[in-house]
Structure formats: C-alpha cells, structure tokens
Amino acid sequence: xxxxxxxxKACLLDGELTPNGLLLGLETGKYQQFVKDNTVLLTSLVExxxxxxxxxxxxxxxxxxxxxxxxxxxxxxxxxxxRKYMIGQGRKxxxxxxxxxxxxxxxxxxNAAGNEVAIMIKDI
Numbered sequence: 001x002x003x004x005x006x007x008x009k010a011c012l013l014d015g016e017l018t019p020n021g022l023l024l025g026l027e028t029g030k031y032q033q034f035v036k037d038n039t040v041l042l043t044s045l046v047e048x049x050x051x052x053x054x055x056x057x058x059x060x061x062x063x064x065x066x067x068x069x070x071x072x073x074x075x076x077x078x079x080x081x082x083r084k085y086m087i088g089q090g091r092k093x094x095x096x097x098x099x100x101x102x103x104x105x106x107x108x109x110x111n112a113a114g115n116e117v118a119i120m121i122k123d124i
Contacts, residue, residue, distance in 0.1 A: 003038050006060040013091075015113025017058060031057055034073040039065035043074050045081060050121070054078035056088030067097065079124055086124055089117040098122070 001009075004019070011017040022042060025031035034041045039061025046055045054074065059066040070086075078086060088098065095105065095118035103120035111117050 003040060003061060006038075007040065007058065010058050010060040013111075013113055013115060014058070015111050015115070022058065025057075032074070032077060034069040034077075036061075036065045036069050038062060039069060041066055041069040041074055043078070045078075045083065046087070048087075050085055050087075052081075052083050053085045053087050053121075054081070054083045054124075056086065059088075059090070059094075063093075063097070067101070071101070075124055083124065086122045087120070089119050091115065091117060094118070095120055 007022065008019055011019055011022070022031065025044070026033055031042045031044050034043070041059050042057040044055045044057050046053045056070070056074070075086060086103070089109070089111070090098070098120045099105065101122065103122040106119040106121055108116050108118050
C-alpha cells in the first residue's frame with residue numbers, strides 16, 4: 001500500500017479528515033508534517049482549556065515508524081513551541097501503545113466514521 005493510500009484509509013477511518021483538507025492544512029501552516037520512509041505523522045498546535053498543546057491529527061504508515069516520528073520529532077517540536085501536552089485519539093491498539101509512552105486515557109468517543117476511539121493525553 002502506498003503512503004497516499006494509507007493516508008486515504010486513515011481519513012476514511014476518521015470520517016472528518018480528507019486528503020485535500022490535509023494538503024490545505026499543510027499549505028496554510030495549520031498542520032505540521034513529519035515523514036520517515038513510508039510513514040507520516042501530522043500535528044496541529046492547539047489552545048484548549050488545558051493550555052497550549054499539540055494534537056496528533058493523523059498517523060499513517062508503519063506503526064513503529066509512527067512512534068519514532070512522534071518521539072524523535074513531533075514531541076520535540078511541540079516542546080520547542082512551548083506546548084505542555086500532546087493529545088491524540090485512536091483505536092484500541094494505538095491507545096495501548098500510547099499508554100506505554102506515558103499517555104493517559106481520557107475516555108472514548110465515537111468519531112464521525114462511527115468508530116470508537118480512545119482520547120489520550122500526555123504531559124510533556
């Protein structure tokens with residue numbers, strides 16, 4: 001599966017994201033992109049009631065490489081930008097792996113595609 005196909009699949013599983021919307025977000029600076037081989041991680045700097053954070057918008061590709069991008073690039077970038085936490089949502093396998101990296105569960109929700117996803121937050 002190509003990276004473009006993986007991104008399209010992730011968008012379908014999310015139900016709100018589209019490949020064109022992601023491109024627009026990158027072009028306007030709304031999203032940050034981290035790439036390794038056939039894997040991509042997109043983030044967005046956010047302000048919420050928790051303060052300044054960094055939201056994982058999309059992860060597509062090799063699971064191991066997604067976490068390498070997260071640990072070695074995205075989280076470092078977030079700290080450099082003064083962010084206090086990382087936030088993401090994902091299916092149960094992602095949530096289990098995130099918990100091993102210091103993320104705490106903040107419940108589940110049904111996303112726009114009708115899939116149950118865990119909400120995970122990590123202080124950085």
